[in-house]
Amino acid sequence: MELPYIEPYKIKMVEAIQTSTINQRKKWIAAAKYNLFKLSSDQVRIDLLTDSGTGAMSDKQWAEIMLGDESYAGSSSYEKLEQTVKQITGFPFFIPTHQGRAAENVLFSALVKKGDIVPGNSHFDTTKGHIEFRKATAIDCTIDEAFDTTVQHPFKGNLDISKLEKIVQKHSAEKIPFVLITITCNSAGGQPVSMQNIKQVHQFCKYYKIPLYFDSARFAENAYFIKTREAGYAKKTIKEIVKEMFSFSDGMTMSAKKDGLVNMGGFIALKNPEVYTSCITYNIIYEGFVTYGGMSGRDMGALAVGLQEATEFSYLQSRIQQVHYLGERLITLGVPVQQPFGGHAIYLDANKFVPNIPKEEYRAQALAIELYISSGIRSVEIGTILADRDPITRNNRYPKLELVRLALPRRTYTLSHLEYIAIAIKNVYDTRNEAKKGYNIHWEAPIMRHFTVELDKL
Numbered sequence: 001m002e003l004p005y006i007e008p009y010k011i012k013m014v015e016a017i018q019t020s021t022i023n024q025r026k027k028w029i030a031a032a033k034y035n036l037f038k039l040s041s042d043q044v045r046i047d048l049l050t051d052s053g054t055g056a057m058s059d060k061q062w063a064e065i066m067l068g069d070e071s072y073a074g075s076s077s078y079e080k081l082e083q084t085v086k087q088i089t090g091f092p093f094f095i096p097t098h099q100g101r102a103a104e105n106v107l108f109s110a111l112v113k114k115g116d117i118v119p120g121n122s123h124f125d126t127t128k129g130h131i132e133f134r135k136a137t138a139i140d141c142t143i144d145e146a147f148d149t150t151v152q153h154p155f156k157g158n159l160d161i162s163k164l165e166k167i168v169q170k171h172s173a174e175k176i177p178f179v180l181i182t183i184t185c186n187s188a189g190g191q192p193v194s195m196q197n198i199k200q201v202h203q204f205c206k207y208y209k210i211p212l213y214f215d216s217a218r219f220a221e222n223a224y225f226i227k228t229r230e231a232g233y234a235k236k237t238i239k240e241i242v243k244e245m246f247s248f249s250d251g252m253t254m255s256a257k258k259d260g261l262v263n264m265g266g267f268i269a270l271k272n273p274e275v276y277t278s279c280i281t282y283n284i285i286y287e288g289f290v291t292y293g294g295m296s297g298r299d300m301g302a303l304a305v306g307l308q309e310a311t312e313f314s315y316l317q318s319r320i321q322q323v324h325y326l327g328e329r330l331i332t333l334g335v336p337v338q339q340p341f342g343g344h345a346i347y348l349d350a351n352k353f354v355p356n357i358p359k360e361e362y363r364a365q366a367l368a369i370e371l372y373i374s375s376g377i378r379s380v381e382i383g384t385i386l387a388d389r390d391p392i393t394r395n396n397r398y399p400k401l402e403l404v405r406l407a408l409p410r411r412t413y414t415l416s417h418l419e420y421i422a423i424a425i426k427n428v429y430d431t432r433n434e435a436k437k438g439y440n441i442h443w444e445a446p447i448m449r450h451f452t453v454e455l456d457k458l
């Protein structure tokens with residue numbers, strides 16, 4: 001028989017999981033105003049809120065923590081990270097930041113101005129927030145296939161060139177400071193972008209002289225999908241594919257909390273020396289001196305090791321097989337999920353799961369709350385609450401997909417945890433017809449409301 005795959009690591013340190021009862025969780029979620037972000041972690045049994053900064057570091061990363069050089073300027077940990085970023089991405093310029101949105105803040109301060117248009121593939125919410133905060137507009141150019149959870153397409157994160165073309169015709173290329181490709185595309189379900197599509201967008205940008213940037217939080221997972229799904233890449237290493245992907249762009253922002261395998265950190269990497277010079281000034285104002293940018297030396301060292309580990313095939317294979325194991329289990333149990341599965345999470349299709357709850361009553365959020373109460377699993381709504389209001393009309397934006405994201409932290413949970421998650425979801429699915437009412441917004445922040453929103457149960 002063929003031997004099954006195993007995780008390419010064993011566990012050296014463990015952290016206790018807290019248990020609780022349904023009645024306790026009912027009280028806690030009511031006290032949290034039905035916002036899962038407001039729960040404390042010991043009220044959660046399995047935490048699938050995010051894969052961001054929640055993974056486990058390796059022994060080699062922890063060893064780097066002890067070697068951290070905390071010098072304000074010119075620390076050796078910075079140099080290790082700089083060398084690694086340049087080697088892995090191929091970009092000549094590098095600026096550390098404290099996390100991904102900080103990288104967005106610095107880069108967009110240099111590039112985005114009022115009235116600009118930033119086309120992309122379903123921009124992440126902080127990215128959209130940073131664009132809209134500057135009174136610019138983010139336009140979604142993801143291919144239509146991404147918005148039907150049953151369509152089998154290997155690269156649902158791809159951009160539709162005809163949608164990009166229409167934007168240029170309507171607004172002119174001068175209004176577009178850059179096109180942004182998010183790899184993998186988180187908001188569309190952790191879906192990858194193919195190398196062919198990256199090349200097409202690059203050609204498009206070159207023709208109109210528009211720079212092309214990547215939001216690269218899960219760039220290594222994207223490279224894994226290119227290797228395993230796209231013709232011509234099976235024999236290439238992940239590191240070769242990563243280099244090729246980045247060769248088509250002018251720069252990247254990075255949330256190292258994902259494919260950097262660290263708990264905190266980020267960076268910008270760039271081709272253009274003028275953009276680099278401009279970013280440095282903003283980095284010093286917002287983040288810190290250029291050789292630390294909001295990160296401690298030890299964290300930069302751990303990130304340098306994490307980037308190497310995250311771009312190893314064996315790590316990525318086990319990571320993505322774990323996510324897909326959960327997806328397969330849910331399909332076997334008849335639960336509607338986004339297909340094909342993405343890299344970092346499985347997404348429940350709330351439109352199909354709880355269609356009886358009106359979309360105006362935030363059905364995906366209602367489903368996430370029910371899953372928490374019944375099993376202690378914390379997930380996150382990727383639906384109307386996250387989509388926020390239109391900045392001009394202030395009306396709710398109803399996205400085509402109402403999803404509940406089950407994001408798997410890296411190297412953190414085992415197969416039995418996945419089994420628990422699958423059965424817990426099946427149990428909620430079996431009682432779905434009883435769910436008819438959702439929630440009302442009691443209070444919300446003017447921007448990025450999902451983190452702090454307060455809800456009333458209807």
Ligand code: F0G
Binds near residue numbers: 101217265
């Ligand atoms: N870009 C993408 C595609 C992201 O998924 C995130 C964060 C960011 C940028 C911002 O990075 O958190 O380091 O400031 N995503 C997390 C998530 C929060 O749960 O998906 P950050």
